[in-house]
Ligand code: 13P
């Protein structure tokens with residue numbers, strides 16, 4: 335990995351304390367913070383030297399979120415951050431489709447993806463050819479792609495959306511029918527939320543498809559006063575049980591405003607870790623799921639990508655596809 339800077343004892347001690355003040359709330363001990371302090375110091379130093387920022391999705395581990403990220407948020411907030419930043423390099427601690435979105439919006443910037451294995455079970459299960467076939471089956475019906483899609487799929491779509499704005503965008507489109515891709519469960523939830531006929535695809539999120547409505551119902555019985563917040567990538571039976579169904583930003587906003595003390599976050603475990611740090615007075619209980627793709631991001635992979643990215647870690651999108659995909663993203667910003 336090349337030369338590693340040596341930091342003074344004082345610098346390391348201060349960094350350990352900075353990390354521990356946050357990460358202890360997510361269950362980290364001081365020794366673990368001391369172990370990662372040289373890495374976070376090195377990454378933060380390199381960011382300044384290279385005019386780079388790190389965008390981190392809420393589902394990555396808290397050492398990245400509280401140690402090195404400049405912005406943390408949901409897919410929508412991060413795509414906004416990507417379109418507004420003055421940095422010349424964006425390191426995307428998330429998954430591939432997010433880094434691609436950042437590149438679509440910032441063709442002149444260097445966008446780096448730390449792990450080449452950071453895919454997504456939704457984005458990886460639909461191709462541009464599948465979309466073209468669906469359009470032939472439903473001529474004239476507007477195509478909305480979830481942001482969890484490749485640049486090629488976005489290029490075939492009329493408008494993009496995220497979990498934070500899908501309902502609003504579907505309602506804003508003309509007509510009573512839409513093609514929504516590729517999330518099968520989210521399409522079902524959106525049918526109920528918008529009253530429109532939603533044609534979809536059969537892809538599922540491997541994290542959210544695993545939640546079981548019966549188990550959640552039983553858990554609620556044992557915890558009176560518990561608020562259940564479920565991601566709309568979960569099946570309708572789970573969503574029906576929830577006090578709030580939405581994206582990760584909707585869940586953060588709900589917790590911020592709620593007087594309740596106990597919450598179950600029916601989503602990826604990273605959100606609970608982040609919330610434990612940001613809302614120390616509240617309790618986050620119950621099961622969560624791990625996204626193996628998001629968890630490919632680590633301080634070591636980020637440091638390597640910042641220092642000396644391989645050709646594959648630099649996100650490139652053919653200009654013809656980028657321009658068409660950007661139209662779908664621009665339309666999303668207009669409608670949300
Ligand atoms: P949001 O952050 O937009 O809710 O998305 C969840 C997700 O699964 C991202 O991969």
Ligand code: SF4
Pocket residue numbers: 393429453454455456457482539540541542567602625626627628
């Ligand atoms: Fe994809 Fe699900 Fe992982 Fe999000 S949590 S990146 S939707 S597999």
